[in-house]
Amino acid sequence: MGGNGRVCHVKMALPSKPLMLAKSFKRFVIAPLLLTLASCATAPEDKVSLLDQVQSRGELRCGISGTLPGFSYLNDDGSYTGLDVDICRAVAAATVGDADKVDYTQLTAAQRFTALSSGEIDLLSRNTTQTLSRDSAGGNGLTFAPVIFYDGQGILVRRDRGVTTLEGLANQTVCVGSGTTTERNLNDVMQTRGIPYEALKFEQAPDRDQAYLNGSCAAVTADRSALNSSRSGFPSPDDHVILEESLSKEPLAPATVDGDDTWADAVRWVVYGLMEAEERGITQDNVADYVASATSGEQEENASLRRFLGIEGDLGTKLGLPNDFVVQAVEAVGNYGEIYGRHLGPDTRTAIPRGLNESHVNGGLHYAPPFN
């Protein structure tokens, strides 16, 4: 509910002698209180952007799910890993110069927006679907960064049920996560098609999955990527299938709080930088070579590459970032394709074909505007 990191503080000095209490009250308590009240009421607009706050703090506070393999999950060594986590790391690398300077907060679906708008976190990177209501000031009041994963809502059922369409779930119970877009999508689709069903709501994804495994519901619905992650943790993943049809479009994007364009722009262009790097073939391993070559080598005359890497011009500085912010980010986590491959590629437990999530040069939807 609070403003963008601006809080009204009341400082109270306690009087040293009890006898002085009455006099001191006026001086030490009421006066500052009235002063603070007055200053709160006028609410000066010269608020400090989160970008400056993150940079002076030297640490990014990032909200993640923490229970979704492939997107954000705890490693054996206690660190977080996944696509959502790498976005946090890339932003930290670009803003404070160190991908490890991230303070992660694990949030439930219902907590995430309040955490962001109350200023508890700087960046929400928690498989969050971009929708009109969430974007608008009259809704959740978020500002979305570019979509980092194009998803759709799916349905997971036991293979031996033989269900292949939504109609097969008539009069069955479906487990859903509370506080997500999936509750409403499920209802919209089922009602439109006249399929009667029951729903069981759970706040935590692991509880939702456990209830499904225990037979409380015939199916689970969530984003296809989430179902895929969940299934990878089931005792026998092959006994469960995700239905072919998608119930909705679920573009998952990182988000920042409304009304802080400086910070939103910085996050946006860090994400675009990861996509542009993939398009240009710049990877974690060869980024240093690219920099060397563009500084004084073969690519010395390649002006657009020089601008992209921050050797020429002031693209980064315009955003309030180091001029070589793309280099910092790619050195820390690799380009978008590398991040995807690491967490969702064919060799991982949570493999998802890239499909729409390919770069536009390969027929996908990831397309970064020009770095000019």
Next chain:
Amino acid sequence: MSLSPVPPRLRQPNWRRRLLPILFQAAIGLLVLGAIALVLSNLQVNLIRRGLGLSFDWLGRPARFPLAQGFLPYKTADSYAWAFVVGFVNSLQVVVVGLVLSTILGVLAGAASFSGNWLLRQLANVYVAVARNIPPLLHLLFWYFVVFTTLPGVRGHVNALAAWLRLPISVEFMALLVGLTVYTGAYIAEVVRGGINSVPRGQWEAARSLGLNEGRTLRLVVLPQALRAILPGLNSQYINLAKNSTLAIAVGYSDIFSIVNTTFTQTGRSIEAFVILLLGFLVLDLLISGGMNLLNQVVLRRG
């Protein structure tokens, strides 16, 4: 002739002695009011700056989220306001039944700890120790995931019970009810034990000398006297039960909190939704408190 020395404290002028406490009280009052005003103005300024004035218009719009079958009829085209009512009644249902059952369980366990039977006494002690030392959320998760949905046959029995009673009783409701009952029952057992302990030993001995057996001593002599000490303690346990019922979402039961949760992520109206939730609980707790105070007065009047 000499005046006795006036103690220095009394030498202060009269007005000062009287005025000081009043000033002090006024200052404290101002401070509290100021703090409230500070919070409210901060809220309003920030809300308006973000284009989010407080509004309750959305209450009339269709909720469009599904709910499990409850006590009241609900269609997804119904309004948010109706969804809140359904959730409140769902909460009320589990709280009321829970109050009755946990009282029975608590009184039985509390009385059993005074039994002459060694086994019964130890069973009561073990129950209280175990149930009281496990957090309520774990109780619910245990009953739901281990007992009601994993043990074979339990689900079938619950469904049979629902069909027989013709009530919308689900496995989720039962898990929540049993979890809350077992947890709260242990606290009530302690309250009852304390109440019984407060009755002088002489009363037990007197009853025994009249030839009453253990059960009748407890029922006719001790419990009626213990009731005065038990009732105030029961009140706070009942309110605890009502508050703990918000953990329902962990086991998939659609109580008022779970519905508010969904509503504020769909509408973005977290402050308004939480105000409604808080008022709902205030009403519920005041109802419980009011009822218990009434009962208390009746007991006191009867002497």
